[in-house]
Amino acid sequence: MQHLPSETLALNALGEASPEETAHLEQCAQCSAEVAAMQRVVHAGRIPSGPDVLPRPPSSVWEGIHSSLGLSDAVRRDPFESEPGRDDDAAGLRDTPEGSRAPEHEAAPPAGKERSDAAATSNAPSSPVTLSTFRDRRNRRRTRLPQILGAAAAAVVLAAAGTWGISRILTDRSEVVAAVDLTPLPAYEDTGRAEVDQRPDGARELVVTATGSDAQGFREVWLIAPDITRMVSLGTMEGTEGRFTIPANLDLDEYPIVDISDEPFDGDPTHSGDSILRGVLEL
Numbered sequence: 001m002q003h004l005p006s007e008t009l010a011l012n013a014l015g016e017a018s019p020e021e022t023a024h025l026e027q028c029a030q031c032s033a034e035v036a037a038m039q040r041v042v043h044a045g046r047i048p049s050g051p052d053v054l055p056r057p058p059s060s061v062w063e064g065i066h067s068s069l070g071l072s073d074a075v076r077r078d079p080f081e082s083e084p085g086r087d088d089d090a091a092g093l094r095d096t097p098e099g100s101r102a103p104e105h106e107a108a109p110p111a112g113k114e115r116s117d118a119a120a121t122s123n124a125p126s127s128p129v130t131l132s133t134f135r136d137r138r139n140r141r142r143t144r145l146p147q148i149l150g151a152a153a154a155a156v157v158l159a160a161a162g163t164w165g166i167s168r169i170l171t172d173r174s175e176v177v178a179a180v181d182l183t184p185l186p187a188y189e190d191t192g193r194a195e196v197d198q199r200p201d202g203a204r205e206l207v208v209t210a211t212g213s214d215a216q217g218f219r220e221v222w223l224i225a226p227d228i229t230r231m232v233s234l235g236t237m238e239g240t241e242g243r244f245t246i247p248a249n250l251d252l253d254e255y256p257i258v259d260i261s262d263e264p265f266d267g268d269p270t271h272s273g274d275s276i277l278r279g280v281l282e283l
Helices: 006-013 019-027 029-046 059-069 088-094 111-123 131-172
Strands: 175-184 192-198 204-210 218-224 231-237 241-246 257-263 275-280
Touching (some): 006 029, 019 029, 175 204, 175 257, 231 241, 231 257
Antiparallel strands (some): 204 241, 218 231
């Protein structure tokens, strides 16, 4: 047995069925079950939503807020209570949303007529939900989705740009406290420069720039004592610029020599003895 298409099943769930389709549903349990499931969805969509106006909280809520925050007696009265000299109708008008107020020049309808109109409105059948209605809603959601995603992406970009800008401003405010032009050692023709930047938070950073290297292994940056026996590795350098945090307890007067070495991939953490560039910081 050939089953009905999904579009036809949806139309049947909305009450738009031909005699042939009705006959098929009486014989086909699978299609009949699918239509029943769709009808439950349609029924749920037709249930009217609850009121938009939230219920008024009791006065004890404001009393608790007033006591917890220690507010003055000038604001002790519940803001939802009617003001002195005003009746309940005026209070009810004040609590009514702006969009639902009647114009002042129009007379209010009689109480009996208002109740009858409200009853007629509540008993009126809801508008039928058709397949075109579902399609229109789906298309509107698809139309809004790119706009929402675009706004979210723009927010991420702006946040990243703001973070980068703040970081850049803080970096630019760093003060150069020492510098030296690095000199190539024999067998090398590289040139470079080293600067010690002190950031606003007191941290120090060694900024090293160097031209292309003829290193056979990898380059490592060191701070070395004048006796050449004590040294501290700051890290490896890739490219033409490297930034290295200087340990807070390291005295540059004791380690004034900036050295860039050519290190082999042998797993030995000590200095290879093969220096590419070197210079003494002018403190």
